[in-house]
Every structure is written in C-alpha cells, then in structure tokens.
Amino acid sequence: MHLLAIIFVAILSNNIVLSQFLGICPYLGVTKRIDTSVGMGMAVIFVMTMAAIVTWVLDLFLLQPFGLEFLRTIAFILVIAGLVQLVEMILKKTNPALFRALGIYLPLITTNCTILGVALLNVQSGHNIIETVVYSIATGIGFTLAMVIMAGIRERLELVNMSNYLKGAAVTLVSAGILSLAFMGFKGMVTL
Amino acid sequence: MSTLAQEFSKGLLKENPTFRLLLGMCPTLAITTSAFFGFGMGVSVFFVLLCSNIVISVIRNFVPDKVRMPAYILVIATFVTITDMVLNAFVPELHKALGIFIPLIVVNCIIMGRAEAFARKNNVIRSILDALGMGVGVTMSLTLVGIIRELFGAGSIFGYNIMGTAFEPMGVLATPPGAFITLGILLGLFNYAFKRLGIE
Numbered sequence: 001m002h003l004l005a006i007i008f009v010a011i012l013s014n015n016i017v018l019s020q021f022l023g024i025c026p027y028l029g030v031t032k033r034i035d036t037s038v039g040m041g042m043a044v045i046f047v048m049t050m051a052a053i054v055t056w057v058l059d060l061f062l063l064q065p066f067g068l069e070f071l072r073t074i075a076f077i078l079v080i081a082g083l084v085q086l087v088e089m090i091l092k093k094t095n096p097a098l099f100r101a102l103g104i105y106l107p108l109i110t111t112n113c114t115i116l117g118v119a120l121l122n123v124q125s126g127h128n129i130i131e132t133v134v135y136s137i138a139t140g141i142g143f144t145l146a147m148v149i150m151a152g153i154r155e156r157l158e159l160v161n162m163s164n165y166l167k168g169a170a171v172t173l174v175s176a177g178i179l180s181l182a183f184m185g186f187k188g189m190v191t192l
Numbered sequence: 193m194s195t196l197a198q199e200f201s202k203g204l205l206k207e208n209p210t211f212r213l214l215l216g217m218c219p220t221l222a223i224t225t226s227a228f229f230g231f232g233m234g235v236s237v238f239f240v241l242l243c244s245n246i247v248i249s250v251i252r253n254f255v256p257d258k259v260r261m262p263a264y265i266l267v268i269a270t271f272v273t274i275t276d277m278v279l280n281a282f283v284p285e286l287h288k289a290l291g292i293f294i295p296l297i298v299v300n301c302i303i304m305g306r307a308e309a310f311a312r313k314n315n316v317i318r319s320i321l322d323a324l325g326m327g328v329g330v331t332m333s334l335t336l337v338g339i340i341r342e343l344f345g346a347g348s349i350f351g352y353n354i355m356g357t358a359f360e361p362m363g364v365l366a367t368p369p370g371a372f373i374t375l376g377i378l379l380g381l382f383n384y385a386f387k388r389l390g391i392e
Binding site: 169173 | 371
C-alpha cells in the first residue's frame with residue numbers, strides 16, 4: 001500500500017512539473033509535438049531511475065560514512081553528468097534503435113533539474129532502495145504525462161487565432177496553470 | 193565590440209534572463225510566493241553567477257575545450273554549496289523556504305548559459321559586468337513576480353500589509369496554478385511592452 005501511495009502521489013497529486021516546478025525548461029521547450037515529448041519523457045524516466053540508484057548508493061556508502069553530506073550537490077551533479085555520457089555511449093554500442101529514439105534528448109538531460117532534484121529528494125526524504133526506484137519511475141511517468149498532455153494542448157493552440165504577444169511561452173504557461181489547477185483536484189486523496 | 197556600460201545594461205531589460213531569454217524558470221515559478229523569497233533566490237543566483245563568471249573567465253585559457261563542461265559544473269557547484277551553507281547559517285527561514293531549489297541552482301540554465309556564452313570568451317572585467325547586469329536582471333524579475341503574487345495572494349509586500357483589512361486575498365495566486373498563470377500573463381505584458389518600446 002505504501003508503495004502504491006508513493007506512485008499515486010508522484011504521478012498525480014504531487015506532479016513533478018505541475019506542482020513541484022521541476023523541469024520547466026523541457027516543459028516549455030520540447031512540448032511542441034506529442035512524439036518528441038514522449039521521447040523526452042522516456043529518456044527522463046530511464047536516466048532518472050539510473051541516476052537515483054547510483055546517487056543513492058553513493059550517498060549511503062561514500063558520503064554518509066565519512067560525514068561528507070555537504071558535498072552532495074557537487075558529487076551528485078558530477079555523477080549524473082558522467083552517467084549520462086556513459087548511458088549515451090553504451091546505448092550507441094548495444095542498442096542503436098533505442099539510441100536513435102532517445103539520443104538527441106540525452107545531452108539535454110544533464111541540465112534537466114528533475115534528475116538532480118529527484119536524486120536529492122530521495123536522499124533527503126530517507127527512501128530505501130525500493131522506494132527510491134519506485135519513486136523515480138513514478139516521477140518520470142508523471143513528467144511524461146504532463147509533457148504529453150501539454151503537447152496535445154499546444155498542437156491545438158497552434159491553430160488558434162490569438163495575440164502575437166501571447167504566442168509561445170506565455171500562453172503555454174497560462175495553459176499549464178489551468179492544467180495544474182486540474183491536477184490540484186488530486187490533492188489530499190492519498191497522504192504519505 | 194560593445195562598450196562596458198552595454199555589457200552591464202543588457203541584462204536588465206534587453207536580454208533579461210527571465211522575461212526575454214526564458215532561462216531559470218523553475219525557481220521563478222516555485223519560490224516566488226512572497227517578495228522576500230523571490231528577492232532571496234535572486235540574490236543567491238546573483239552571487240553564484242558573479243563568482244562563477246569570475247572564476248570561469250580567469251581559467252578560460254587553461255581549461256581544454258573538451259572537458260570545459262564538467263569543469264564549469266564543478267566551479268558552479270562549489271559556489272552553490274557555499275551559498276547553501278551561508279543561507280543555512282544566517283537566514284535559516286529563507287533556507288527552509290527555498291529548500292531543494294538552492295542545490296538546484298547548479299543546473300540553473302542562466303549560470304551555465306552565461307559561462308558558455310560569455311565568460312569563456314571574455315576577460316574578467318567584462319565577465320563581472322555581464323554577471324552584475326544579469327544578476328540584477330534576475331533579482332528584479334524574481335522580486336517582481338514575488339511582489340505581484342504576494343500583493344494579490346496575501347495583500348502584503350515584503351510582509352507589510354498594503355491592501356488593508358477589507359481586501360479578500362486571492363488564495364489561488366499563492367498556489368502552483370497561480371504561479372503559472374501570473375508568469376504567463378507577465379510574459380505577455382512584457383512582450384507587449386518591449387514591442388511598444390521598440391526593444392527587440
């Protein structure tokens with residue numbers, strides 16, 4: 001039940017984009033079409049889970065025993081940057097099809113604040129390894145869900161006749177606000 | 193080559209990171225529930241930007257091109273850690289309110305963007321002026337969003353009651369949807385204002 005609650009909260013009631021404001025840059029940048037936003041979402045789920053596991057292990061076995069918690073930010077961002085490079089190289093060798101699908105999104109992900117954010121949130125909220133994996137995957141799914149919904153909205157918005165000043169980021173933010181209002185309806189349904 | 197004054201002033205309006213370049217949107221939305229938090233976040237970004245621009249400009253001739261990204265990230269992360277510790281020690285309530293967004297200054301696109309686009313190609317004086325201009329631009333923008341959300345969401349600015357007791361606060365502005373809608377409308381207004389002022 002506890003894990004189900006984590007999944008529900010991470011995807012719906014505490015969505016990473018719409019209520020925690022992480023990953024706004026790709027949310028505004030890569031949501032012009034549904035297929036690119038799905039690709040970005042998949043890449044984020046993949047890297048986020050890997051990064052969360054690696055940083056969790058690093059924190060438990062290296063930073064905590066030596067009292068180096070203050071180095072978390074530096075250590076995590078370096079590990080994530082290295083990991084993304086590594087994933088890129090491994091995918092290129094072993095799974096070219098997946099690499100072609102995710103490849104262009106991978107370099108963007110290093111500076112995606114959701115990855116570092118989730119890694120830090122996992123450690124700060126004291127998740128164990130199973131909770132870490134579940135939370136990371138669910139957060140990635142929540143991110144993908146928000147991206148795909150927004151891409152659908154923006155494909156329609158393209159056809160709407162509106163003021164030039166509002167086109168692009170401005171109207172996307174206002175639509176995100178209304179979407180976020182809808183997601184607020186899930187608040188309080190499940191508490192951790 | 194632009195003049196030194198232009199290096200400073202471009203960050204204020206013409207290339208304002210928040211409203212013109214749309215960089216660093218996450219903290220702009222997340223922590224601007226009050227003017228003080230917006231200002232605090234702005235100053236933190238300002239500090240990290242200034243220090244990292246100086247260091248990156250100084251080391252720009254020694255760092256090989258291939259490893260420049262990790263090197264920049266390391267420089268930025270160092271200053272972010274310092275900021276984190278200083279805030280925790282001296283303004284714990286601000287540190288608590290900004291929470292996860294302090295370590296996330298590392299991946300704030302404004303700082304990496306200035307390092308990549310400016311500090312690695314220019315001398316220290318120009319990099320300092322660039323950081324000062326951009327830093328003031330960010331601080332102004334974050335404070336502005338904070339003032340608007342606090343004024344209409346709680347009826348006060350920097351904690352001082354402005355609207356009087358009869359004002360019914362619009363609670364939605366303090367919630368996540370309010371952040372998105374406020375920033376969206378502000379962006380539209382700024383686009384209009386810049387067009388009218390003839391700034392492209």
